[in-house]
Amino acid sequence: MPTETILARRTRNMGASAIREILKVVSRPGMISLAGGIPAPESFPMDMMQEITERTIAQYGPAAFQYDLTEGFPPLREALTHYLAGKGLSATPNEVLVASGSQGVLDGLGKILISPGDHVALEAPTYLGALQAFAPYEPRYLEIATDDQGMLPDALETALARQPVKFIYMVPNFQNPTGRTLPAERRQAIADIIRRYDTLLVEDDPYGDLRYRGVPVAPIKALAPDHVVYLSTLSKVFAPGLRMGFCLAPEPVRHWLVLAKQGVDLHTSTFNQALATEYLTGGHLQRHLPRIIALYRPRQQALLGAMKRYFPGDFNWTAPEGGMFVWVRGPAGMDMQAVNRQAVARNTAFVPGTFFYARPGSGRETLRLNYTMADEPALDRAAAILGEVFSMARLEPV
Numbered sequence: 001m002p003t004e005t006i007l008a009r010r011t012r013n014m015g016a017s018a019i020r021e022i023l024k025v026v027s028r029p030g031m032i033s034l035a036g037g038i039p040a041p042e043s044f045p046m047d048m049m050q051e052i053t054e055r056t057i058a059q060y061g062p063a064a065f066q067y068d069l070t071e072g073f074p075p076l077r078e079a080l081t082h083y084l085a086g087k088g089l090s091a092t093p094n095e096v097l098v099a100s101g102s103q104g105v106l107d108g109l110g111k112i113l114i115s116p117g118d119h120v121a122l123e124a125p126t127y128l129g130a131l132q133a134f135a136p137y138e139p140r141y142l143e144i145a146t147d148d149q150g151m152l153p154d155a156l157e158t159a160l161a162r163q164p165v166k167f168i169y170m171v172p173n174f175q176n177p178t179g180r181t182l183p184a185e186r187r188q189a190i191a192d193i194i195r196r197y198d199t200l201l202v203e204d205d206p207y208g209d210l211r212y213r214g215v216p217v218a219p220i221k222a223l224a225p226d227h228v229v230y231l232s233t234l235s236k237v238f239a240p241g242l243r244m245g246f247c248l249a250p251e252p253v254r255h256w257l258v259l260a261k262q263g264v265d266l267h268t269s270t271f272n273q274a275l276a277t278e279y280l281t282g283g284h285l286q287r288h289l290p291r292i293i294a295l296y297r298p299r300q301q302a303l304l305g306a307m308k309r310y311f312p313g314d315f316n317w318t319a320p321e322g323g324m325f326v327w328v329r330g331p332a333g334m335d336m337q338a339v340n341r342q343a344v345a346r347n348t349a350f351v352p353g354t355f356f357y358a359r360p361g362s363g364r365e366t367l368r369l370n371y372t373m374a375d376e377p378a379l380d381r382a383a384a385i386l387g388e389v390f391s392m393a394r395l396e397p398v
Contacts (some may be wrong), residue, residue: 011140013138035370064276069214080093097254103245105229120164124144141359149181149182151170166200167202168194176368179320187223191223194228201224236292244268312391315330324371325371329353346385
């Protein structure tokens with residue numbers, strides 16, 4: 001049967017994740033991969049899992065294995081209100097929606113908000129998974145200018161003044177891919193702008209707990225609660241395979257997200273939600289998070305130090321206060337996709353930055369490095385190899 005006669009037109013806008021495809025290539029033994037954006041297995045609370053599992057079964061019994069509410073397991077929604085209060089977000093359990101990872105929320109938002117041709121404003125570069133989630137619904141992207149501190153409020157206001165925008169998408173804390181954190185004064189300016197233009201903002205916060213220095217910054221949701229969908233996940237601080245995402249959304253949006261979710265999975269795994277409830281209410285996250293920070297902080301420091309030693313002088317990069325990524329910009333004209341092929345030949349890999357732009361061909365001279373999945377000696381070796389590859393690429397056509 002010819003696929004062109006049975007597939008929906010929206011499949012033309014769907015494609016395999018560039019990063020997933022790169023990870024297939026670099027999974028061979030001996031490869032030092034700085035390409036993935038995934039937590040280190042050593043960060044999982046494995047020493048706590050048996051206790052958490054036993055307590056979960058003892059506490060909830062068969063209810064942990066039964067169908068449950070689309071909105072989420074009620075004890076987890078209650079626990080999440082306390083977790084969110086620690087971030088300055090006030091919510092009732094009824095306002096919390098649990099999803100199968102925050103990616104599920106992104107797809108739901110695309111489904112209920114985007115009609116073909118609608119404008120979606122976002123950072124440049126931005127999270128590749130958001131582009132994948134929104135693309136099948138055929139938006140037109142407006143890339144808002146950024147600098148070393150993130151989105152420029154003046155540029156956002158200019159875009160909103162020129163045309164209607166269905167919503168704005170951004171990652172304010174330790175952004176994927178750049179690692180940048182939007183300062184408090186810009187958050188306030190953006191909150192004022194979205195209220196003035198009555199525009200919805202999607203605030204994606206998967207990395208906010210992974211802070212290695214500095215002080216936390218209040219979510220934009222706390223500054224403009226009626227105009228912000230706040231979404232986050234436990235994937236980076238518990239276990240990504242459990243697929244625990246959640247969001248706070250203005251009521252009309254939340255209502256339609258629930259209906260969209262009913263058509264996808266009815267509800268997120270009850271048992272996984274029950275495990276997450278025990279993880280939060282039993283104080284396990286409070287005890288375990290410092291161990292995650294103690295694992296990642298020296299890895300980030302090792303990579304940044306090695307980059308300073310080995311990278312050519314015409315390269316520059318971010319120095320994030322937390323998260324999982326460092327963003328690198330090489331000299332104009334350098335094609336990092338070609339350079340990455342040379343690096344892979346030497347058993348080292350990164351993600352070319354062009355994949356994080358909505359506009360094809362942008363960011364050819366940029367790349368993203370991840371430091372959570374390699375130890376300090378491996379990070380040093382990888383940076384030394386990349387420094388050599390970059391230096392050779394500056395001398396030869398790539």
